[in-house]
Amino acid sequence: MKKIHFLFIATFLISISSAFSQNLKSEKEIRRQAAKVDTVYTVQERANIEQWFHDRVNEMNLSEDKRNEYDTVVYSSIFQMSRLNDADKNYSIDEIHTRFDAIVDDMNLELKSILTTEQYINHLENFSQIVRSVYHKYGWED
Template identity: 35%
Template sequence: MKTAKLLTIMICLIMVSVATAQKSQKQINLEKNRVQIFNDEERANVQYHFYEKTQELKLDDDAEAEYYRIIVYHVYDMGRLYDKDKNNTDEEIRTALKALVKKMDAEVKPILTAEQYKMHHKNFRDVLQSAYRAKNWDWDMD
């Protein structure tokens, strides 16, 4: 049931984004400056792995919706750290990334049990480690 709801929401979001396809100059500039860490296949694999692990949290519908809202919000900000228009050094990116992860973790912690939070922590660190490997950075998040 949760998968069906999530799929329906994703389809609706795609339809809305297609319907509002006219882009502002700001959106065009954001896309032009976007830096992708993963290619499409890698990104899909990371997202699917995270999704599968998130399902193991066994969240109720409300908690799952809130959890994904928080994750998506912060992942977007994390992804923007790499963009060309930011001119961030690797050190600046890692510092900002740590701060965003800390903030995200603080926001998800109240909606999770202690065991779920441990699982979230491990799952998200797996995603971060993939990004670190893609950038050839030494792991320094724990």
């Protein structure tokens, strides 16, 4: 009888400790979850947009140096945009909208000095499609 009682208690304690250990998160995991980004696009949507944009940029026939400069400016700006809705930033939707527009304006201003007039117009047409898509996802007015 003592063996059955002991086995019952041991099994109970093991199952309780297992349940508690699954619910406990490290402080680092809690911070990471709190700062998690709520992404605007799914992985597939991002891949489709990136491929579409890559194809449009290829049509601009940029030299290798210009393409590197262009990619640096654009992808740096996109990275800044992607971090606007980080939980640790705590921006309101209106603040995200304002900051998003400012990043786009800064990017376009920098690219204007790098590209020819024709290439710049092409960039504006291409990137405006992405901007409209973001506006649509957030429910912002054009």
